[in-house]
Amino acid sequence: xxxxxxxxxxxxxxxxxxxxxxxxxxxxxxxxxxxxxxxxxxxxxxxxxxxxxxxxxxxxxxxxxxxxxxxxxxxxxxxxxxxxxxxxxxxxxxxxxxxxxxxxxxxxxxxxxxxxxxxxxxxxxxxxxxxxxxxxxxxxxxxxxxxxxxxxxxxxxxxxxxxxxxxxxxxxxxxxxxxxxxxxxxxxxxxxxxxxxxxxxxxxxxxxxxxxxxxxxxxxxxxxxxxxxxxxxxxxxxxxxxxxxxxxxxxxxxxxxxxxxxxxxxxxxxxxxxxxxxxxxxxxxxxxxxxxxxxxxxxxxxxxxxxxxxxxxxxxxxxxxxxxxxxxxxxxxxxxxxxxxxxxxxxxxxxxxxxxxxxxxxxxxxxxxxxxxxxxxxxxxxxxxxxxxxxxxxxxxxxxxxxxxxxxxxxxxxxxxxxxxxxxxxxxxxxxxxxxx
Amino acid sequence: xxxxxxxxxxxxxxxxxxxxxxxxxxxxxxxxxxxxxxxxxxxxxxxxxxxxxxxxxxxxxxxxxxxxxxxxxxxxxxxxxxxxxxxxxxxxxxxxxxxxxxxxxxxxxxxxxxxxxxxxxxxxxxxxxxxxxxxxxxxxxxxxxxxxxxxxxxxxxxxxxxxxxxxxxxxxxxxxxxxxxxxxxxxxxxxxxxxxxxxxxxxxxxxxxxxxxxxxxxxxx
Numbered sequence: 001x002x003x004x005x006x007x008x009x010x011x012x013x014x015x016x017x018x019x020x021x022x023x024x025x026x027x028x029x030x031x032x033x034x035x036x037x038x039x040x041x042x043x044x045x046x047x048x049x050x051x052x053x054x055x056x057x058x059x060x061x062x063x064x065x066x067x068x069x070x071x072x073x074x075x076x077x078x079x080x081x082x083x084x085x086x087x088x089x090x091x092x093x094x095x096x097x098x099x100x101x102x103x104x105x106x107x108x109x110x111x112x113x114x115x116x117x118x119x120x121x122x123x124x125x126x127x128x129x130x131x132x133x134x135x136x137x138x139x140x141x142x143x144x145x146x147x148x149x150x151x152x153x154x155x156x157x158x159x160x161x162x163x164x165x166x167x168x169x170x171x172x173x174x175x176x177x178x179x180x181x182x183x184x185x186x187x188x189x190x191x192x193x194x195x196x197x198x199x200x201x202x203x204x205x206x207x208x209x210x211x212x213x214x215x216x217x218x219x220x221x222x223x224x225x226x227x228x229x230x231x232x233x234x235x236x237x238x239x240x241x242x243x244x245x246x247x248x249x250x251x252x253x254x255x256x257x258x259x260x261x262x263x264x265x266x267x268x269x270x271x272x273x274x275x276x277x278x279x280x281x282x283x284x285x286x287x288x289x290x291x292x293x294x295x296x297x298x299x300x301x302x303x304x305x306x307x308x309x310x311x312x313x314x315x316x317x318x319x320x321x322x323x324x325x326x327x328x329x330x331x332x333x334x335x336x337x338x339x340x341x342x343x344x345x346x347x348x349x350x351x352x353x354x355x356x357x358x359x360x361x362x363x364x365x366x367x368x369x370x371x372x373x374x375x376x377x378x379x380x381x382x383x384x385x386x387x388x389x390x391x392x393x394x395x396x397x398x399x400x401x402x403x404x405x406x407x408x409x410x411x412x413x414x415x416x417x418x419x420x421x422x423x424x425x426x427x428x429x430x431x432x433x434x435x436x437x
Numbered sequence: 438x439x440x441x442x443x444x445x446x447x448x449x450x451x452x453x454x455x456x457x458x459x460x461x462x463x464x465x466x467x468x469x470x471x472x473x474x475x476x477x478x479x480x481x482x483x484x485x486x487x488x489x490x491x492x493x494x495x496x497x498x499x500x501x502x503x504x505x506x507x508x509x510x511x512x513x514x515x516x517x518x519x520x521x522x523x524x525x526x527x528x529x530x531x532x533x534x535x536x537x538x539x540x541x542x543x544x545x546x547x548x549x550x551x552x553x554x555x556x557x558x559x560x561x562x563x564x565x566x567x568x569x570x571x572x573x574x575x576x577x578x579x580x581x582x583x584x585x586x587x588x589x590x591x592x593x594x595x596x597x598x599x600x601x602x603x604x605x606x607x608x609x610x611x612x613x614x615x616x617x618x619x620x621x622x623x624x625x626x627x628x629x630x631x632x633x634x635x636x637x638x639x640x641x642x643x644x645x646x647x648x649x650x651x652x653x654x655x656x657x658x
Contacts, residue, residue, distance in 0.1 A: 379615060385547065386611040393583075393609045400578055400585040401600055408588060435581055 001286065002033035002318040003054065005079035013046055015347040024335050026362035036311060036319040038332045040382065041340030045348050047322035048131070050340075051290050054078060054320060055128045055153070058288055127284065129275050130155040131293035152278060162278040169215045171248025173208070177239055180205045209239070216250065223280040226309070227272050228252065230301060233260060268297040272306070279313035287317040295325035307331035326377035334365040339381065396435050399427050438493055438562065438608070438647055440569040441486055445538055447504070448482040449512030451475035455536055468525070468535025475536075480523050481514035483543040490644055491521060492542035492564050493553075493606035494613045497644040522546045526563055528555040539565065548607035556605040559598050574599050575608075577651035579625055582618040584608045584648070617648050625652055 006019045021037055023029040039047040057078050152162070180201050187198045211217045220235035228234050236251040236259070252260045262270075275294065291310065295303050304327055311319060323329055329337060339351040354364040367380055378387040402424040409417045428435075445452050454475060458465060473479075481504045483492075489501035498521035508514065524544040525531045534540065542564070544553070560566065562574060576587045586599035603609055624638040633641075635653055642649055 386551070388611055390552065390611070393611050393614065394604050396581065397583055397585060397600055397603055397609050400581065400583055401588070401596060404576065404585055404588050405596070 001058075001288070002035075003058065003078050003288065004033040005077075006050070006054065007077045007079075008050075008053075012049075013044075013342075013346070013348045015345075017348060017350065019338055019350055020360065021338075024360045024362050024365075027335070033318060034336050035317075036307070036321070036332065036336055038329055038337050039320070039322040039340060040324070040329055040337060041348075042342070043324075045340035045342065047340060048292050051292055051320055051322050052128075055126060055288075055290050058126060126151045126153075126288050126290075127278055127282070128153045128155060128290040129278075129292065129294070131296055152282075154278075162281050163274070166215070166219065166277065166281055167248045167250070170219075170250065173213075173215050174239065174241060174247055177205065177208055178241065180208065219250070219280065223276055223313075224250075224273065226305075227269065227276070227302070231266070231269060266297070268299060268302060271297050272302060272309075276310060276313065279310060283313060283315075284317055285315040287314060288320070289314065289317055290320045292322050293324065294321055295323055295328050300327055303327040304331075326374050326382055329381060330369045330372065330374070330377055332369060334368050335360075335362070337369065337381070341383075392431070395427060395431060399424065399431060399435060402427065438495060438564050438571050438575075438606075440566075440571070441492060441542075441564040443483075443486055443539065443565040445482060447485060447506060447509050447512070448475065448478035448514070451478045451482075451512070452538070453512075455538060458536070464533040465536045468531055473536070476523070477516045478512070478514050479538075479541060480519060480521070480543055481509075481517070483523070483541060484519065484521070487543055490646075491545040491548065492524075493562070494545050494548055494608060494610070495645045495647055496545045496548075496613065496616065498543060498545065519543075520546060522549040524549050524553060527558055527560075545607070545613070547612055548610055552607035552610040553605060557601075558605050559602060561598055562602040562606055571647050572651065575603070575647075575651070577648050577655065579621075579652045579655050582614050582621060582648070617645055620645060621649060621652055624649070625656060628653070629656055 004020075004022050006017070006021060008014045008017045010016075021034050022031050023034060039050055041047055184198065184201045184205065187195060187201065207213060209217075211221060214237070216235065217237045220237050225234050232255050233252050234255075236253045236257075240251065241247060252262070252265065254260055265273075275291065279289070289310075294306055294310070298306065303325055307319075307321070307328060308331065311317075321328065334353045337353070339353075340348050341351045343349045353367040354360060355366070358364040369377060369381060372380060375387060378384040402420055405420055406417070406424060409420065455465075484499050485501055485504040487498075487501075489497065489499045491498055499519050503517070504514070521543045522545075524542045525535070526540050526542055530537060530540050562571075563569070564571075572587065574587055575584050577583075578585055584603050586596045586603070588596055591599070607613060620642070624633070624641070627633045628635055628638055639646075639649065
C-alpha cells in the first residue's frame with residue numbers, strides 16, 4: 001500500500017491542501033505513487049504535522065481516538081489502493097470509495113467488511129522516526145519483545161526494542177560458535193584428530209562464521225561499516241569474548257583495533273545507527289516509513305548519503321521525509337518534493353515547481369534540485385534571499401575592481417602591478433576562486 | 438542607477454511645510470515614518486520621479502502611473518502600500534534634518550533594512566546630484582552581474598570611494614545580484630545568439646535599466 005494523494009481541508013493552517021503524490025506524466029512510473037516524498041518549508045508550515053497525520057491516518061484502526069483525530073475526521077483523506085480499489089481513508093479509519101466523483105462509504109457499497117478487516121488487521125510495516133530519537137545505552141542485557149510488531153512509532157517506542165533484537169541474534173550466534181569451539185577442543189583433547197566428528201565441527205564452524213551466517217558480519221558489511229568508515233571506525237567482527245559481558249555485544253574499533261566505547265561515539269553516528277538499524281533489522285517490504293528531520297546532528301557528507309542509505313534497506317516501500325536541509329532535499333526528484341508555504345492569507349499551500357497553467361508533466365518542471373548547487377538550492381528551493389555572508393559580495397566587488405585595474409595595467413610589470421596582482425591572487429584564494437554570487 | 442530629477446511638484450503641502458521649517462532655521466521634528474504627516478506624500482512624489490524603481494538598485498517598487506499628477510488632491514496623496522521604504526541617503530542628517538527632501542529616496546526594502554542601514558556615504562553616487570552620470574563611476578560585469586567602479590582616469594582613493602558607495606547603496610547586495618542574474622542572463626544570451634533584438638529585450642524589462650544598458654555595451658564591444 002502506498003499513499004497517492006493527501007487532501008486536507010479547514011484544519012489549522014491548512015485551508016485546502018491537495019497534494020498529488022504520484023509520478024507526473026512523462027515519467028516511467030506516471031500515475032503510480034511516489035517511492036519517496038520530501039516535505040520542505042519554513043518552520044510552522046506543518047511538515048512534521050503532515051508526517052504525523054499521514055502516519056496516524058495510515059495506521060488507523062477502530063478504537064478510541066483523541067479529540068484532534070475526531071476533529072480531523074472527514075477533513076483529512078489519504079488516497080491509496082486497497083485490493084485494487086482506489087480508496088480513501090480518514091483519521092478514524094473509515095474507508096470510502098470514490099464513485100462518480102462522490103465519496104461513498106465502503107459499507108454502503110457492500111465491501112466494507114473486507115476493507116474494514118484490512119484496516120483492522122496488521123498493516124504493512126509502518127515506521128516513524130521523530131527528529132529526536134530516544135536511546136540511552138548501547139547494550140542492554142534483556143531481550144525485548146516486539147519482533148513481530150508491524151508498527152513502530154519511535155516517538156513513543158524506545159529504539160532499544162530493535163537494538164535488543166539484533167543483540168539477541170548476535171548473542172545466540174556467538175554462543176553457537178563458542179559451543180562448536182568447545183566441541184572441537186574436546187575432540188582434539190581426546191586425541192581423535194582425524195575423526196569425522198572433528199571435520200564436521202570444523203565445517204560447521206567455518207560455515208557459521210562466514211559472512212552469510214554471521215549476524216555481526218552482516219550487520220557490519222550491510223549497515224554499520226559504510227557509515228563508520230567515514231569516521232575511520234569499523235565493527236569488530238572477530239569473536240572477542242573475554243568475559244560473559246562480551247556476549248551479545250557489538251564492539252566498535254578504530255583503525256588500530258582499539259575499542260571505542262559507545263558513549264564516545266558522536267551524536268550523529270548514534271543517530272544514524274539508531275535510525276538505520278530498524279530498517280536493517282525489519283528489512284521492510286511494502287512499508288511506509290516516516291523520517292522527521294533526518295539531518296539531525298549529521299555532518300554534510302552523511303546528509304548527502306542518508307536518503308539512499310535508508311532506502312537501500314527496503315523493498316517496494318514508500319518514504320516520507322521532512323527536512324530543513326538543502327543537502328537532503330537535493331537527493332529528490334522535483335516531483336518528490338512538496339514545498340509548503342504560507343500564502344498571503346496565512347494558510348499553507350503547496351508551491352508547485354511547474355507553471356500553474358501547465359500540465360503536471362516532467363518536462364514542465366522548472367526546478368530540478370539535482371541540477372542545482374547547494375547555494376542555488378537555498379535560493380530557489382528554500383527561498384533564502386541572501387544565504388551567504390554579506391562580506392562575501394563586498395569582497396567580490398573588491399576583487400572585480402582589482403581585476404579591472406590589472407586588465408588596464410596588463411604588460412606593465414612594475415611594482416604597482418605586482419602589488420595589485422598579489423592582492424588579487426590572495427583575495428581570489430580566500431574566495432576559493434569562486435566569484436559568482 | 439539613473440540620474441533622478443527630484444522635482445518636488447506634487448507633494449506641495451509637504452513642500453510648503455518643509456520650506457517654512459527651513460526658513461525658521463529650526464531643527465526638523467523627529468523623523469518617524471509612521472507618524473509623519475506627509476510621509477505618503479513624500480514617497481508618492483518620489484515613486485513618481487523615480488519611475489517606480491529603487492533609486493539605487495533600480496528594482497521594481499511600484500507602477501509609477503499610480504502617482505501621476507491626476508491622482509493628487511491639493512498636494513496630498515492617500516496612504517497606500519508599497520514594496521519600498523523611504524531612505525535617508527545620508528543617515529547623519531536624520532537627527533536635525535530628518536524631513537529634508539534632497540536627502541530622501543525610495544529604495545528596495547531589503548536593501549534598506551539589511552544592507553544600507555546607517556552606512557556612511559560620500560555623495561559620489563547620489564543619483565540627484567547635478568550632472569550625475571552612472572557610467573562615469575560604474576561598470577557592469579556581465580559574467581557575475583556585479584557593478585564595479587569605472588576606474589578610467591581615477592586614482593586609488595577615488596576607486597575606493599566608489600567601491601564603498603557601491604557597497605553602502607546595496608548595488609551588489611546578494612539578492613539584488615541574484616535578481617539581475619536571473620533577469621538579465623537569459624536576455625543577454627538571447628541577444629547574443631540573435632534570438633531577440635536589443636530593443637525587444639529592452640521593452641521586456643520593467644526595471645534594472647542601467648545594468649541592462651551597461652551590459653549591452655559589453656556585448657556589443
